Amino acid sequence: RGVVGIISPWNWPYTMPAEMIAPALASGNAVVWVPAPSTSVCAVKLAECIVDAGVPSGVFNMVCGPGAEVGDEVAANPGIQAVGFIGSIETGQKVAARAAGKALLLEMGGNGPVVILDDADLDAAAEESLTSAFLGAGQSCTAGERFLVHERVYDAYLEKLGRAIEREIKLGDPFDPTTTLGPLNNEPTAGKMDQHITDALEGGAELISGGSRAKGFPTDLYYRPTVLGKVGAGMRVSREETFGPIIPATIIRDEGEAIRTINSSPYGLLSAVFTQDLARGLRFAEAVRTGWVNINASSNHWESHLPFGGRSGSLSGVGRVGGRYAMETFTEFKTVILSLG
Known part of the structure; x- marks a missing residue:
């Protein structure tokens, strides 16, 4: 297409930009x-690897600075033909508006509903829930948050x-x-996290x-792994993306209720x-x-060669990142008809 602008977040500061830059x-x-200003040092290291390769x-360029200024300029600049963005819904919508008319690849938020049906292997479900909620302290668009x-x-x-x-979660350095x-x-x-937990507890x-920040650590940003029970659909922790180490558990009567709950959400990522x-699982997936x-x-659980992105x-x-799918967004298709008559 020409020049692609990439705007990436602070979480997964190597993986997220690489899946669009490459x-x-x-x-x-x-x-x-x-790159996100708060992970600029990581960004410089990745940029050095790309240059050293x-x-x-002039083919690869990195510009650090406040996202509201630098990111806005990259999204809107007429010298940019396509924009790839990973980050929050609010910022992504602003990027989409500023980049109107350009090819867009936007990977934005979700709240990762995880459904435990009545015939589940509960040992496996509990084990996998740790990865869903606590990997990267829950700071991932694929985190299980509902x-x-x-x-x-x-x-x-x-x-x-x-x-x-x-048994398995140790908070620390x-x-x-x-x-x-x-x-x-x-x-x-x-x-x-504080707000969502308070709102949920006040709501019943x-x-x-x-349920609280941990004491005795170098900063106040260490949060105890949190589990909430009997969480209601109207609570903020159910309706929004928390982005922290939390498992908010809601009781459902059957898989139909789970499907209706997920499909009524404004999110559609994962x-x-x-x-x-297996047949039940596939029906659910459909x-x-x-x-x-x-x-x-x-x-x-994510594999980089598979198409990943939000439901239309x-x-x-x-759009989709992963494998060849991002390349389709970043490629200009042109039709040329040649008459030989």
Whole structure:
């Protein structure tokens, strides 16, 4: 297409930009990359790797600075022919408006519903829930942030989940190899955790474990792994993207209720279901309006060669990253008809 602008977030500061920069370059484009200001040091290291790989001067460019200024300029600049963005829904919508008329690839938010059906392997579901909710301290667009648990297995699931958390989740220094849960990235993210938990408890949810920031650490950004029970659909933790180490559990009567709950959400990025009936899992995958469905696997199970993105018409984005799919967005298709008569 020409020049592709890439705007990337602070979470997964190598993976997120790479999944757009690589296909943009491979498709023959020049790239102007705007990384998140809070992870600029990581961005410089990735840029050095790209330069050291022998990319010609001027083909790959990085511009650091406040996203509202630098990102806005890249999105709107007439010298940019396509824009790839990963980040929040609010910012993504602003980018889409500023880049109107250009090819767009937008990967935005979700709240990762994880469904535990009555025939699920509860040991496996509890184990995978740890990865869903606590990988990267829950700071991922694929994090499980809404757990819909069948009423018949609700108590048993929470019991197994509690034991799994006690056994495997260790809050601590990210550089300590025994740590499995590190701090949150910034105060606004931690503050949103505070707000969502307070709102849920005031609305009648049960605090099963965690629920507050941890003491005795270098910063106030370490959050205890949190489990909430009897979470209602109207609570902020159900309606919004929390982006923290939290498992909000909601009781459902059947899989139909789970499907209706997911499909009524404005999000459409990803969902997961646990069932020992493969046909049931596939029916669920067909029925839910999300761009990606994991059956008997963590919501954070992701493979880079597969198409990943939000369902059309949702707030979760437009287009697909992964494998060749981003290359299609970053390639200009032209039809040429030659008459030989």
